[in-house]
Amino acid sequence: MRAPSGAPGPLGRAIDGLRRRLDRPGRSPRQRMVRGALVLLVGSVVAVGLGMALVALSRNVPLAWTVELVVLTLLAGQRGAFGIGRRAMRALEAGKGQGQTRLLAETAADRLVLRFADGPMALVVWLAVLGLPGVLVYRLSGWLSGGLHETGAQSQGATPYDRVPALLHRLMLVPSALLTAALGLVVAVGLPGARPVAGLASLMGVRRFGPDLACRPLRVALSPPAAEVRAATPQRGLEAALRRLRRSVALFALMGVVLVLACLGAGVGLWLNPPRP
Numbered sequence: 189m190r191a192p193s194g195a196p197g198p199l200g201r202a203i204d205g206l207r208r209r210l211d212r213p214g215r216s217p218r219q220r221m222v223r224g225a226l227v228l229l230v231g232s233v234v235a236v237g238l239g240m241a242l243v244a245l246s247r248n249v250p251l252a253w254t255v256e257l258v259v260l261t262l263l264a265g266q267r268g269a270f271g272i273g274r275r276a277m278r279a280l281e282a283g284k285g286q287g288q289t290r291l292l293a294e295t296a297a298d299r300l301v302l303r304f305a306d307g308p309m310a311l312v313v314w315l316a317v318l319g320l321p322g323v324l325v326y327r328l329s330g331w332l333s334g335g336l337h338e339t340g341a342q343s344q345g346a347t348p349y350d351r352v353p354a355l356l357h358r359l360m361l362v363p364s365a366l367l368t369a370a371l372g373l374v375v376a377v378g379l380p381g382a383r384p385v386a387g388l389a390s391l392m393g394v395r396r397f398g399p400d401l402a403c404r405p406l407r408v409a410l411s412p413p414a415a416e417v418r419a420a421t422p423q424r425g426l427e428a429a430l431r432r433l434r435r436s437v438a439l440f441a442l443m444g445v446v447l448v449l450a451c452l453g454a455g456v457g458l459w460l461n462p463p464r465p
Contacts (some may be wrong), residue, residue: 195331203331211349225348228332228356232325239317254322263327264307293429297410297436298403301368304440305402308329309371310364310445329357358398365401368443372406375442379435384409410435 195203210223246253275296314322333354369391376382387409394400410432 192257200331205442207349211347215347220349221313221348221385224332225352228329228353231332233329235324235328238319238323238417239319243320259320260311260315261321263323264311271274290294293432293436294407294411296433297407298399301372301402301406302399304443305365305368306361310361311366312447312451313367315362322397326357329353329360361399362397362401365399369405370404371443371446372426372439373409376406376435377441378411379410381412381431382409382435382439383411403442406436406439410439449451 206227211220215223242259244257246256283368310326311323314326318325330353333350333356369387373384373387376384376387387405387407390408391401391405394404412432
């Protein structure tokens with residue numbers, strides 16, 4: 189059971205309890221924003237210390253690297269990802285999305301893309317740049333700001349308390365969102381009916397940093413042309429939405445396979461050719 193912050197178990201309850209105590213409506217917006225920033229600062233210091241301790245443990249104690257691996261797996265946050273696509277397909281097949289088939293398919297597809305950008309891709313990026321401490325700080329900023337909501341929209345700072353954590357989270361999401369878009373467009377070349385060139389062109393129209401850097405290109409790449417959508421009958425629209433969802437699930441799975449293979453290749457390369465001190 190996850191708390192509203194998105195953090196698992198007791199940690200989520202602690203974060204939400206701290207929010208209720210510090211983010212009271214009676215305080216001024218500036219006071220609430222400062223308190224949120226201080227919580228982020230203190231939490232980041234703790235996260236960096238914990239990350240450095242786990243890294244030191246994994247380097248100096250035999251088999252302790254398995255603890256770091258478990259932590260990284262939990263932080264990837266991919267539990268239930270494929271259920272997003274399955275639930276949307278069932279809703280469409282049952283007729284629950286009549287009149288909104290395209291919206292339902294796009295929303296589910298965006299959520300899958302965000303799961304990937306905010307999960308394994310962000311984990312790989314910040315692990316490569318700042319190590320485990322960077323991964324923990326990134327995940328903490330998401331938990332403090334509500335992270336990526338189930339609707340597919342990122343927290344934009346719902347209250348002044350969220351503003352600084354949400355800003356940090358959006359900024360740290362930029363590299364993983366761009367890499368997710370790039371990887372998705374490359375993988376989409378092999379998907380029937382996909383339009384990766386149109387997706388790449390749409391990236392130029394993104395005005396705000398954040399989730400849309402990943403969602404918009406892949407949304408366009410996996411959608412049929414606008415003229416085809418306007419000419420479609422309700423039945424054909426439903427069939428197109430189902431195809432769109434299947435392509436999205438296939439893209440999500442293929443991106444995961446490519447990312448895992450790339451990480452394994454990099455790991456084997458470092459093992460065979462360790463960096464010189």
